[in-house]
Amino acid sequence: MKIAAVIPAYNEEKTIGGVLEPLCAHELIDEVIVISDGSSDNTAKIAKAYRTIVIELEKNQGKTNAVLLGVKSTDADIILMLDADLIGLKREHITQLIWPVADGQADMTIGIFKFGRGATDFAQKIAPFLSGQRGVKRTLFCKLEKHNVQDYGIEMALTLVAAKEKINVKQVYLSNLTHVMKEEKRGLVIGFLSRMKMYFDIMTSVVKFKINENASS
Numbered sequence: 001m002k003i004a005a006v007i008p009a010y011n012e013e014k015t016i017g018g019v020l021e022p023l024c025a026h027e028l029i030d031e032v033i034v035i036s037d038g039s040s041d042n043t044a045k046i047a048k049a050y051r052t053i054v055i056e057l058e059k060n061q062g063k064t065n066a067v068l069l070g071v072k073s074t075d076a077d078i079i080l081m082l083d084a085d086l087i088g089l090k091r092e093h094i095t096q097l098i099w100p101v102a103d104g105q106a107d108m109t110i111g112i113f114k115f116g117r118g119a120t121d122f123a124q125k126i127a128p129f130l131s132g133q134r135g136v137k138r139t140l141f142c143k144l145e146k147h148n149v150q151d152y153g154i155e156m157a158l159t160l161v162a163a164k165e166k167i168n169v170k171q172v173y174l175s176n177l178t179h180v181m182k183e184e185k186r187g188l189v190i191g192f193l194s195r196m197k198m199y200f201d202i203m204t205s206v207v208k209f210k211i212n213e214n215a216s217s
Ligand SMILES: O=c1ccn([C@@H]2O[C@H](COP(=O)(O)OP(=O)(O)O)[C@@H](O)[C@H]2O)c(=O)[nH]1
Pocket: 007, 008, 009, 010, 011, 012, 037, 060, 061, 062, 063, 066, 082, 083, 084, 085, 132, 179, 180, 181, 182, 185, 194
């Protein structure tokens, strides 16, 4: 059974090294694929210094496209999805996300921050289905194709497909892990506007899913 980590990264030079360090050292991970999504900083350069495959997109294509390109580039049976802006990623978090899927206890894991930072813990407590930290059986990605998901819609779409297919989903708590929030990366105004765009992408993904389901029933 082959396991690949897929890391979408858009201008994450400050944090990507801290994600790749434990990932590349983990014995259960066969491949680490970084998709630099039109980054204009040193994200790709830093990623290349590790045991990784780096796909460099010339233009920004959005998180969903970046992840799906990464999945298409590997024949791994299990995909570990991780964001490149995590702070505090440890070996045990990686094991927690992949082991239930590798061991057949679950088809997808969803990682929830706990004891990281108040704001990011709270966001994941109220919307665990949005988390970008997941172990996912490859077959689940095939079921996404007809939904034409874009930008920040991928996690919501995976969650909806999993519920529809009644597949086994396991939530795992990732202690002392957090990420850099949009407002911290881009400033309050642009960060807030990016957050609103993200919610729009998520809603669009729900609407597309419902329309497709109604059309095929
Ligand atoms: O157009 C984008 C936006 C985000 N990301 C990556 O997707 C992950 C999750 O993004 P996040 O929720 O942190 O959003 P952001 O704060 O980057 O908008 C991070 O690794 C980003 O670098 C990406 O590859 N392309």
